[in-house]
Amino acid sequence: MDKQTPLVEMKNMRISFGGVHAVDDVSVDLYPGEVVGLLGHNGAGKSTLIKMLSGAYQGTGDIYVNGEKVEIHNPRDARKYNIETIYQTLALADNLDAAANLFLGRELMTPAGTLDDDAMEAETRKIMGRLNPNFQKFSAPVSALSGGQRQSVAIARAVYFNARILIMDEPTAALGPHETQMVAELIQQLKAEGIGIFLIDHDVHAVMELCDRASVMKNGKLVGTVNIPDVTDDDLLGMIILGKTPGEAA
Amino acid sequence: MRQAPQPDGTGVFDTAIRDLVLMQENSKSFFSKLGIDTRLLGMIGALVVVWIVFDVITGGRFLTPRNLFNLSVQTASVAVMATGMVFVIVTRHIDLSVGSMLGFIGMTVAALQVQVLPEVFGLGHWSIWIIAAFSAIAMGAMLGAFQGWIIGYLAVPAFIVTLGGFLVYRGAMWWVTKGQTQAPLDTTFRLMGGGAEGTLGETLSWIFGIVAAVAAVVLMLLSRRRKAGHGFAVKPVWAEGILISLAAGLILCFVWVMNSYPIAKGAMKRIARSEGIELTEGMVWYHGVAIPVVILLTVTVVMTIVAQRTRFGRYIYATGGNPEAAELSGINTRLLTVKIFALMGALTGIASIIASARLNAVDVGLGTLDELRVIAAAVIGGTALSGGFGTIYGAVIGALIMQSLQSGMASVGVDAPLQSIVVGIVLVFAVWVDIVYRRRTGQ
Numbered sequence: 001m002d003k004q005t006p007l008v009e010m011k012n013m014r015i016s017f018g019g020v021h022a023v024d025d026v027s028v029d030l031y032p033g034e035v036v037g038l039l040g041h042n043g044a045g046k047s048t049l050i051k052m053l054s055g056a057y058q059g060t061g062d063i064y065v066n067g068e069k070v071e072i073h074n075p076r077d078a079r080k081y082n083i084e085t086i087y088q089t090l091a092l093a094d095n096l097d098a099a100a101n102l103f104l105g106r107e108l109m110t111p112a113g114t115l116d117d118d119a120m121e122a123e124t125r126k127i128m129g130r131l132n133p134n135f136q137k138f139s140a141p142v143s144a145l146s147g148g149q150r151q152s153v154a155i156a157r158a159v160y161f162n163a164r165i166l167i168m169d170e171p172t173a174a175l176g177p178h179e180t181q182m183v184a185e186l187i188q189q190l191k192a193e194g195i196g197i198f199l200i201d202h203d204v205h206a207v208m209e210l211c212d213r214a215s216v217m218k219n220g221k222l223v224g225t226v227n228i229p230d231v232t233d234d235d236l237l238g239m240i241i242l243g244k245t246p247g248e249a250a
Numbered sequence: 251m252r253q254a255p256q257p258d259g260t261g262v263f264d265t266a267i268r269d270l271v272l273m274q275e276n277s278k279s280f281f282s283k284l285g286i287d288t289r290l291l292g293m294i295g296a297l298v299v300v301w302i303v304f305d306v307i308t309g310g311r312f313l314t315p316r317n318l319f320n321l322s323v324q325t326a327s328v329a330v331m332a333t334g335m336v337f338v339i340v341t342r343h344i345d346l347s348v349g350s351m352l353g354f355i356g357m358t359v360a361a362l363q364v365q366v367l368p369e370v371f372g373l374g375h376w377s378i379w380i381i382a383a384f385s386a387i388a389m390g391a392m393l394g395a396f397q398g399w400i401i402g403y404l405a406v407p408a409f410i411v412t413l414g415g416f417l418v419y420r421g422a423m424w425w426v427t428k429g430q431t432q433a434p435l436d437t438t439f440r441l442m443g444g445g446a447e448g449t450l451g452e453t454l455s456w457i458f459g460i461v462a463a464v465a466a467v468v469l470m471l472l473s474r475r476r477k478a479g480h481g482f483a484v485k486p487v488w489a490e491g492i493l494i495s496l497a498a499g500l501i502l503c504f505v506w507v508m509n510s511y512p513i514a515k516g517a518m519k520r521i522a523r524s525e526g527i528e529l530t531e532g533m534v535w536y537h538g539v540a541i542p543v544v545i546l547l548t549v550t551v552v553m554t555i556v557a558q559r560t561r562f563g564r565y566i567y568a569t570g571g572n573p574e575a576a577e578l579s580g581i582n583t584r585l586l587t588v589k590i591f592a593l594m595g596a597l598t599g600i601a602s603i604i605a606s607a608r609l610n611a612v613d614v615g616l617g618t619l620d621e622l623r624v625i626a627a628a629v630i631g632g633t634a635l636s637g638g639f640g641t642i643y644g645a646v647i648g649a650l651i652m653q654s655l656q657s658g659m660a661s662v663g664v665d666a667p668l669q670s671i672v673v674g675i676v677l678v679f680a681v682w683v684d685i686v687y688r689r690r691t692g693q
Contacts, residue, residue, distance in 0.1 A: 095571035095638035105579035
């Protein structure tokens, strides 16, 4: 696959916690306008791998963004390279409202140097109008929102700041069918805008439907990366369960 | 089994309940249109009840200008610290060291102005109170920052670090002067503790009140215009009108009460002599707003702005609500912890100025049990120990409720042990009510 420079390359990533190799020599890459699925059982290391990209964990290995080597030591560094993450836990402060969460860490300020809550709410209304037109609870703390509404706040936060690289950690795990469909449509739309997406999931069918390629992990190691059009559900399942690529599966 | 409706008293009873529920709903929507939260109403209600009950028991001696003036001065020190404790508790920490720290700072600064500074500048030099006050605040900020560093960067729980501080500062306080009481303090410094001299006086109090009232009205109108400019829903005009008149009215009413408390004859003679004024028969001077209360109100306004209008405040509440999310949003939560405890320390420094100036002396007992009063004030004021929730005004009202209870019981003649028992029970009861309230409103 040498069409152009990859948006992201992670090479020989390693991290261990208390002697356990959570991620062991894993390399993955992502191109503009592409969705790469990360598959594996719970504990296979997919979330851990991706947290090294979003700055939540520091491991070893080389990360390249647009072909340039970068150092990502914390979430602020990741944001600097337009890497945005939608965490499985959503990472929302439940006691704050949607606007405060959307702009957390990147608040809009008045010329006097104070928080411009009104401007932040106005911007939040705009983007939510696009993502989830039914959303109305702008002054309630996000703890008062439904699962889908909370999800849309988390998505809005990632999309609002011109993400180039988007990491979605099981984005549909807590959603109903209708909202899942909305997320699928959003992914298509973001793809069309040239954004690269890492989609972490353990639902093989979702990956088959949404992704262009899939990297499968097992016990912290990379089993292999395949083009989705070349494989079947069963091939992917075989990789996840047996840890074998389709070629070597007998 | 449902009972059939009966033509006798039960039906009337049902109707009465229905009416009551309707009335409650109506009043709820009335207050929700006003935009005052029910928690604030509850606290003010509790305060009013406490005041009225004591006023009735004492036969009208509680709600007098004299008692309210004393109450305002007695509340100031604990309330100043309680505003800082809100931030500490909102981020799921605790600070048990503030009482001892207040004592340590008070003793050090007292020794500074009694023993050191007069040697350097001469007794009563104009700069002594400035150096003393600045030292108190700086010392508090440094001690607090050090504790915050241990909590944030070395990951020792705040409970343990400040429990250590509680013991260390109380001991260190003794070492400063080998247990000797320091007195008298610098005369200008003493003004920050209130008393007959330590007030704004009548004219200045009125100016202060009018400026504050105008500022409140202007700010409320500006906020309304800004919201309307963005096309957000604003309160109905009548609701805004009521709120604005309430705010301005309360401020002016407070000043009026403080301006109705005459200064005692002895103090008048003292002041007249020091200022070279001839006292004539029938001359009456009034106290006005006490300086420690002006300090408290300033701290309250500044801390409210910090809580609601600055990044620092926003990060405090975000970290309290979900520390992991705050970290993932790029907030440096460790440094935040250092800043919060440094601020708590600085406020403890201010409180120690007020407390030592009020007593005009510092002995080794200064600040004893204050940490518990401060925590109780913050918690009664609606700060949740589970983190994420708490308001500055709530903590100040909490401190006022606690002080009202204690002063009230003292004036009724309840002895000290029973006072402790009552305050302890009230604390637990208030927190239980708060928990039930949160569960009902789903916060």
